[in-house]
Amino acid sequence: MIAQIIFIIILAAAVYLFTKNAGKIRRNILLGRDTDRNDNPAIRWKTMAKVALGQSKMVKRPLAAVMHIFIYVGFVIINIEVLEIMIDGLFGSHRIFSKPLGSLYGFLIGGFEVLAVLVLVACVVFLARRNIVHLKRFSGKEMTAWPKSDANYILIIEISLMVAFLTMNAADYKLQALHVGHYLKAGSFPASSFIAPLLPNQATPLEMIERGCWWFHITGILAFLNYLPYSKHFHILLAFPNTYYSKLTPKGQFSNMASVTNEVKAMLDPSFVPEATAPGRFGAKDVTDLTWKNLMDAYTCTECGRCTSVCPANITGKLLSPRKIMMDTRDRITEVGNNIDKFGKDHNDNKSLLDDYISREELWACTTCNACTDACPVNIDPLNIITEMRRYIVMEESQAPASLNGMFGNVENNGAPWKYSQADRLNWAEK
Amino acid sequence: MPWENNKSEMEDPKSELKIPTMAQMAAEGKEPELLFWVGCAGSFDERAQKITRDICKILQHVGISYAVLGTEESCTGDPAKRAGNEFLFQMQAMTNIEVLNAYAVKKIVTGCPHCFNTIKNEYPGLGGSYEVIHHTQLIQQLIDEGKLKAEGGESFKGKKITFHDPCYLGRANNVYEAPRAALEMLDAELVEMKRCKSNGLCCGAGGAQMFKEPEKGNKEINAERIEDAINANAQIVASACPFCMTMLSDGVKLKEKEQAIQVLDVAELTVRANGL
Structure with missing residues (x-):
């Protein structure tokens, strides 16, 4: 009962804090000028599905794309497990999905474990690329101490979460074998069964490990959620609206400034009355x-x-x-x-x-x-x-720059960016 | 250049290049099918003038009724716009649109990807809507229609040709295949540089860089780019933009590769292959 109350308090605090900080970012974004990006919803949904959900632009760098897919799919799918953890936390149940889902549950938990291992591998590779291989792309003037640490923190947190998840399952797996209390036979453990031999064989320390990892995993996820608004990792959320609101016109097309159009029209035609x-x-x-x-x-x-x-x-x-x-x-x-x-x-x-x-x-x-x-x-x-x-x-x-001012002057006076007379514009035809 | 006055051309009335202007056509009560927008570089830059004449040769060869604006043409405003001078851009755009609309122009071919991008994408919002194509797209169309072949001229068989994608043709407007189709006709060996198509590296001229000194760095962009062509063992770098032409030619000189690498516009290659 106490555990449930603590869980509810932590969950409520985490959700409250995240909502508050995400709200600040939303407010900050809306400090920008207005622009209409609500046209062509069908194309926008398609762009989002392709670029954000489908990761279509990642494939230009295949290794990074594959590793990123591991983490991305792992993150999305393991969230089903987080849903179970939430329900267990709120109601004091244990593996609540195991009974209604039956054999599917074993398949799911097994799948999560495989994904967790892939996430782990990808995070280790990503850490190595940043800190051992020193990929050029991750350095540069703007990559000061904080952006570099931020990237490492994200990877280390993800590794810790996955290790806790697998260790929790390993302890659970052992407890199930020992027929301890409510640890009913549920799930399949293709990865954590390899960790199991490293754990003690007595019920009490196993229960402590299982509970400890459970708490670490869920509080870790909630803490990570609250880290997002301070981190570049916020992209996991904003990637979706950001691709939805993509520029849909050709890349070469720069906007025509309406305020300028009014002034230029008034200059060219004195009778023109601009809209206010x-x-x-x-x-x-x-x-x-x-x-x-x-x-x-x-x-x-x-x-x-x-x-x-x-x-x-x-x-x-x-x-x-x-x-x-x-x-x-x-x-x-x-x-x-x-x-x-x-x-x-x-x-x-x-x-x-x-x-x-x-x-x-x-x-x-x-x-x-x-x-x-x-x-x-x-x-x-x-x-x-x-x-x-x-x-x-x-x-x-x-x-x-002075040279550009020169070019502007030429365009204005001669109709060309160089100092040639407009009258000579057809001279090439006589050569 | 005086020594280029080609006697044989003068003697042969068939190959005499006639360049009609919109004003002349209008005076005769004629409306050409196509307006050839030459652009500032094509009008004034000596190297680009050659390409301009070659585009005219192609148009004349296939018998399209076309005209140029001549002295009525003015800068599209592209360099002003990319440099942030929206006033100047819109002044140029609206003046040009007035001229184009007065002649009731419907279809435009440009010799420059910057003019192409500006007129195609940025003029419609200011009252100038036309069907705009780049000259490599026209060449592709003419090949598809069977009006243009590669015969009667220089053979490029076995020559290694690579195409440098101009940013304002490629990434800016997704035109990647038309220039390559024009080159395929030459029966040469087409090679791609390491950075090509949507990964193509800029020549360094865009965004009004052509008209200013580059910022401090450790290398010229055109040198970086021409290294891609050298690494691809290309004998000819095909370009489709007068600014790329300048930058790449300078890059070749910088690397002292004038003997090994030629920089030629797709239109020039087409003209040579047809002996026009």
């Missing part, structure tokens, strides 16, 4: 000038670095790293959100995404080649943020 639009900044100086989709992208990023590893600017040693653009955006929006919590809505900390987080040198190094957006397994769009910030620099500050 709210005055706002051209482009983005800070995160609140970006759209909510840009901000959702930032919270979805799991820092895998596929974008940066294919970025022509980054490959050739320039400062630009698309992953850093996303991480900076998330760090800044988190800071803005924390400021709101601490000092109220209108607090100004005199900082901005531009210059305090992302330098102009990074922004001007982009070739807009779309390699980063193509590489992202969850359809994040760093290029859109870069473009919006260039728009701010050019249209609000007039601070484009």
Whole structure:
């Protein structure tokens, strides 16, 4: 009875805390400008099913794809077991699904065990790639101490959870054999039966191990849930809405700014009366000038670095790293959100995404080649943020690099980016 | 270039290149089937001018009724837009759309993936909706229709040719097969670079980089790219973008591979194969 009460308290606290922190992230995302991503729901569902559920963009790197599938499928399916654990915890039952499911239960538990082993293997391989092989993709200027630790914590937590799960089953398996109390014959244990010989043979220590692992496993899962909002691992949740709200237009199509259209129409045709639009900044100086989709992208990023590893600017040693653009955006929006919590809505900390987080040198190094957006397994769009910030620099500050200002002048006066007269435009025909 | 004045062409009226403009056609009361949007590079850059003339040769060879805007054409606004100057882009776009709509243009072929992307994707929202294709797509269509073959000209049999995907044709618009179909016709040995199609590496010119010095780094992007072509043992790097052409040609020079590697546009290869 006491165990049930403790369990209910822990569960309620975990759910409450997670809801609160996830709510903060939702609030932060909604600090972004509005953009309509509700068109074509059929295509959007399809994109989500293919890219997030089906992991279609992971396959470009086969080893990582297979390992990731192990962890992903393991995570999703082992949650059925977590459901049982929850019910057992709430009602003080033991393996409540075993009776109604009959022989299927053995098959399920056996399947979970196989998955748990695969998750373990994948996590060990992933740890090795980061800490022994030192894969280039996982280093870089933005991969400071915290992002590196974050990645390792996630893998270590997952390993611990799987070890606890298997040890719990091993102890249960032994207790079943000893016909102790309520440990009825249930389940099949293809993996944990190998751990069983390492455990003691007496009922009391076995029961302690079984209970200990049960508690460790479930509190571990609840703690991990509450770690998500502070971690890049939040991608396991946001990958789905983020791919649903993907950009559906061709990658080369940049948005036409409606506010500019009004002004240009008025310039070309003095009789044109523009629709009233709210005055706002051209482009983005800070995160609140970006759209909510840009901000959702930032919270979805799991820092895998596929974008940066294919970025022509980054490959050739320039400062630009698309992953850093996303991480900076998330760090800044988190800071803005924390400021709101601490000092109220209108607090100004005199900082901005531009210059305090992302330098102009990074922004001007982009070739807009779309390699980063193509590489992202969850359809994040760093290029859109870069473009919006260039728009701010050019249209609000007039601070484009001098050579680009020269190009603008040529386009404006000669109709070409070089200093040639428009009258000479057909000269090639006479050569 | 004066030494390029080809005497035999001048003597043969069949191969004399005629380049009609929209203004001339309109004056004669004619509406061409196709507008050839030349682009700034195609109009002014010496190397790209050759490609422009070659595209015209193909159009004339197959007998499509086409015209160019000539002095009425202006920059699409692409470099301005990628650099963040939306004002300038929309000024250019709306002025161009006015001209295009005045001639009631329906179908456009471009010689540049940047013009192609801009007119195809960004003009419709500003009142300019046309059927837009890139010249490699036109070549593919002409091959499919049996109007264009590879005969009567240079043989590329056994030559190793690789295609460099321009970002604004490939990733930006998913056009990967058309240029390859045009190359397949040559009966050459097509090889792919390590990074190709959706994994293709940028030449370094996009996003208005063409018009500025690169940021500090440890390598030029075009050098990185041309290494892919060298590693693929390509004798010809086929391109389909005047900016890629400049960057890749410079990359070849940088690596001192002028003797081993030629950079040629898909249109140039087509013209050579047909002896046009």
